Amino acid sequence: MRFISLDEVDSTNAQAKRLAEQGDFGPLWIRADKQSAGRGRRGREWTSETGNLFCSGLYPHDGTPQQAAQLSFVAALAVADTLAYYVPNDLISLKWPNDVLLNGKKTSGILLERGQTHHLGWCVIGIGVNLTHHPEETEFAATHLLDHIPEELLNRPEPIFTGPDAFLSSLAAMFSDYLVLFKEDGFEPIQRLWTERAHNIPGPVTVRLPNETFQGEALGLDSNGALRVKLSNGTIRDIHAGDVFFGTSQDD
Ligand code: BTN
Secondary structure (H helix, E strand, O other), X not given: OEEEEEEEEOOHHHHHHHHHHOOOOOOEEEEEEEEOOOEOHHHOEOOOOEOEEEEEEEEEOOOOHHXXXXXXXXXXXXXXXXXXXXXXXXXXEEEOOOEEEEOOEEEEEEEEEEEEEOOEEEEEEEEEEOOOOOOOOOOOOEOOHHHHOOHHHHOOOXXXXXXXXXXXXXXXXXHHHHHHHHHHHOHHHXXXXXXXXXXXXXXXXXXXXXXXXXXXXXXXXXXXXXXXXXXXXXOEEEEOOOEEEEOOOOOO
C-alpha cells in the first residue's frame, strides 16, 4: 500500500481527487497533519487541527454508484475495528449513514466521493477521526479517542496510543480486509456486520431531510445501505441521504 504524508493540505479528499484527475487512481492513502479546508457531509466544515486523523483512501472503482456508496459502510467497519485496538468494544457503535461513535458520541465521520478520469472510475474514501481533541458545540455530540483510554495505558513504556500514523496503518489494513470481503461476497456481510454494531437500531429516530423532518422507528439497512424507517401509520420509508437523530428529539 502506498502512503502519502503531508504537513498541511486544503483537504485530503481534494488532494486525492487531484491525483485521480491526473490519472493516479491508487490504491493509496493520503494523510495530513492539518487541513485548511476540511469538508464534512452535506457541505459542512470539518474542523481539522493537528492531533486528529485526516486521511483519504483513493481506489480504482469500476462498480456501480450504489457500490461506491456502500464503501462508506466498509470504511465505518474498518474505523470501528481500529478503535477496538484502543478501547473496549462495547463503547463503539455505528450511526447511519457512516458515523462511528464512542460512548454514543461522534468520533469519526466519512465523506465518500467518486468520479471518472478518461472513462475510468475512482473513489475517494475520506475519513476523519477525533483522536486527541473534538470540536465543541457540534450538531451531534462529539468526543475523541484519548478521552476513553485509561491513563495507565497511555503512560506505560510502550504506550497504546502513538498518534495518527499508527492509527492509519491499522485502519488501512482493516479497510483492505473488509474490501476483499465486500468484493468477494457483496454487501450482505457488510450490512450484517454494520447492523450488529448499529447504534439504537431498532429504535425511535427523527429523520431530517432538506424539505421535511419526521419521526419513526429505524428498522435497519436495506440491501443498498438506505435506512429503513417505519412511520406511525405503518408505511416504510427508505432514507438514502439525510441526517438522523436517535430518539424523538434532535439532541443526540
Ligand atoms: C462527516 O461529515 O461526518 C464526514 C467528515 C469527513 C472528514 C474527512 S477528514 C479527511 C477527509 N478530508 C476532508 O476534507 N474530509 C474528510
